[in-house]
Amino acid sequence: MGPLSARSHGGRELVAIHPGAGKPAGRGKQELDYQRRPTDGYVFGAFQPATGEALTETYTSRSIKNFIDFLDQVEAALPASAERVYAILDNLATHKAADVLLFTLAHPRWEFVFQPTYAAYLNLIEPWWKILKSLALKGRQFLTWEAVEHAVVEACAYWNAHRHPFVWGRRRRHRLPRRYGVAAMPKATCI
Numbered sequence: 001m002g003p004l005s006a007r008s009h010g011g012r013e014l015v016a017i018h019p020g021a022g023k024p025a026g027r028g029k030q031e032l033d034y035q036r037r038p039t040d041g042y043v044f045g046a047f048q049p050a051t052g053e054a055l056t057e058t059y060t061s062r063s064i065k066n067f068i069d070f071l072d073q074v075e076a077a078l079p080a081s082a083e084r085v086y087a088i089l090d091n092l093a094t095h096k097a098a099d100v101l102l103f104t105l106a107h108p109r110w111e112f113v114f115q116p117t118y119a120a121y122l123n124l125i126e127p128w129w130k131i132l133k134s135l136a137l138k139g140r141q142f143l144t145w146e147a148v149e150h151a152v153v154e155a156c157a158y159w160n161a162h163r164h165p166f167v168w169g170r171r172r173r174h175r176l177p178r179r180y181g182v183a184a185m186p187k188a189t190c191i
Contacts, residue, residue, distance in 0.1 A: 040145035043152055044070040045132070046077075046087075047125040052163035054128055056156045058149045064097045071103055075110075085110045088123045124168060135159065 042062050046055045055077055059066040071087075078085060089095040089112055096114075104110050115122050136155035142148045 041149070042066075043132075045125060045128065046070075046074045047128045047166070049124045049166040049168070052159075052166050054132075054156055054159055054163070056132070056152055058145075058152060062092070062094055064094050064099050067094050067097075068099055068103055071100075071110075075107060083109060086113055087111070088113045088115055088125070090115055090120070090123070091117060124166060127166070131159065132156070 041058050041060050044057050044059060044067070048054075055074060057070050057073060059070070075085075085107075087110060091114060094100075095112070100112070104112065120126050132152065132155055135158060136151040137148070140151065142151065
C-alpha cells in the first residue's frame, strides 16, 4: 500500500445492543480513514549493550546532515576512556555517504560495521527498538509529532533510569540450569 496507512476511527452510527425480540444485535463498525502515515520525523538511536544505556534523538528527516549530527551527539556522550567504538549499521544509503567517511577520519576510534541484508537480528539495537515502541508508542494515539518526541524522550529517560546490561539470547528464566560435563569435579565423601 506504499506510504498510505489505514487508521480506524470509531463509527458514527450507534449499535443497537438490545434491538428487540427476534432480531440479532448489530455489529460494531469502524470507518477507515486513508491518509499518509505520520512521517513528520524519525528517531535515531544508539545503544550500549554492556551498560544498557540508550540515547535517542528525533529528527525531521533521515538526511546525512542529521545522521552526522546524531553521531556527534553520541561521540559527546561517550566516555573519553573508550578506545574503540563499534557502530553497527544497516545498509541505508545515508550510512555510506562521503560525509560519514569524513566523520570516521575525524574520529579514528569509530569503526562502522555494516550488517548483512536481511540480518537485523545481528544488531542488538533491534530489541531496544521493540522496547522503546512498547514504552513510548504502544496503545497510544498521538496527534502531533511533538507529542511523539515527548513520549520518546520520556521512555528513553525511564529506560536509562532502570537500565541493566543487555544480554543477547534467551532470558535467564528460560535458560536451563547449567549441566557440568565430563570435566566436573567429583563429589568427595569423607569417611
